[in-house]
Amino acid sequence: MNKGRILVVDDNRLVLATLTDGLTEAGYEVIDADNGDDAILLAREHRPDLALLDIRMEGKSGFDVAEYLRSACRIPFMFLSAFSDDETVAQVRALGAVDYLVKPLDIRQIVPAVDAAFASIDAQRGSAAPPAPPVASAPLPAALPQQATPPAPDPSVSMAVGVLMHRYSLTRADALSRLQRQAASEQRALHDQAERLLAAVECLAGSANE
Numbered sequence: 681m682n683k684g685r686i687l688v689v690d691d692n693r694l695v696l697a698t699l700t701d702g703l704t705e706a707g708y709e710v711i712d713a714d715n716g717d718d719a720i721l722l723a724r725e726h727r728p729d730l731a732l733l734d735i736r737m738e739g740k741s742g743f744d745v746a747e748y749l750r751s752a753c754r755i756p757f758m759f760l761s762a763f764s765d766d767e768t769v770a771q772v773r774a775l776g777a778v779d780y781l782v783k784p785l786d787i788r789q790i791v792p793a794v795d796a797a798f799a800s801i802d803a804q805r806g807s808a809a810p811p812a813p814p815v816a817s818a819p820l821p822a823a824l825p826q827q828a829t830p831p832a833p834d835p836s837v838s839m840a841v842g843v844l845m846h847r848y849s850l851t852r853a854d855a856l857s858r859l860q861r862q863a864a865s866e867q868r869a870l871h872d873q874a875e876r877l878l879a880a881v882e883c884l885a886g887s888a889n890e
Contacts, residue, residue, distance in 0.1 A: 682707065682708070682709050683706070683707040683795075684709070684729040685708070685730075686710055686711070686731070687719060687722060687723055687726070688711070688731075689712070689731065689732070691714050691715060692734070696714055699712075701787075702787030702791060706791045708794070711728060715737060715739055716741060717740055719731070719733070719745045720748050723748075723749055723755060724752075724753065727755070728755060729755075729756075729801065730756055730757065730778070730794070730798060731746075731756070732758055732790075733758070733760070734760055735763060735768065736761065736762075742759060743771055745757075746759070747775065750776065756801055757775075757777055758777050758778045758780065758793070758794075759772055759777050759779075759780045759781065760781045760783060760790070761780075761781075762782070762784070764782045764842055764843055769842070773839055773878055777839070778800060779793055779796070779797050781793055781852075785852070793852075836874040837870055839874070839878060840878055841855045841874075843878070844877075859877070862877075
């Protein structure tokens with residue numbers, strides 16, 4: 681079953697092949713490019729549902745591609761990068777990425793993040809569409825309970841988790857747990873704690889550029 685079309689862009693051919701193979705095996709239709717110029721041409725031709733972009737590339741960067749996708753194609757995007765400095769995080773946030781993953785990650789961690797991004801995109805499209813007429817359906821058997829739709833990911837939380845992963849050399853799960861503990865200890869919602877962390881990062885980035 682085709683779960684959606686995704687454009688994957690990375691100038692490292694080994695990383696690109698790994699991502700392409702893993703996402704294809706997970707049920708996605710994958711279009712790949714190893715540079716920003718080709719990525720833009722492929723996006724215009726194939727209109728993917730999502731783009732997964734490396735940031736630092738020769739020629740057009742992932743940021744350049746993301747800006748084009750946002751302004752010209754209205755295609756959502758997420759970043760996969762080895763860089764998580766304050767300035768990079770601030771720019772990722774300003775561009776409005778769906779998610780921000782910090783390398784190194786293996787495909788077993790990337791696929792769930794892509795699944796969650798698609799869930800978020802589908803939820804946003806569904807909320808924008810007019811309500812569909814009700815469809816009668818038989819109730820599911822008791823032995824096969826209907827599964828709830830997973831909650832859409834919060835981009836602020838995703839980016840804050842990426843920052844913690846980089847700063848403290850944590851796995852994604854450990855970074856999320858750390859953010860949750862911080863939120864609980866300060867009696868804040870997880871989103872608010874993530875926003876607070878990202879605001880601090882942006883403040884540091886602004887100070888460094890002065």
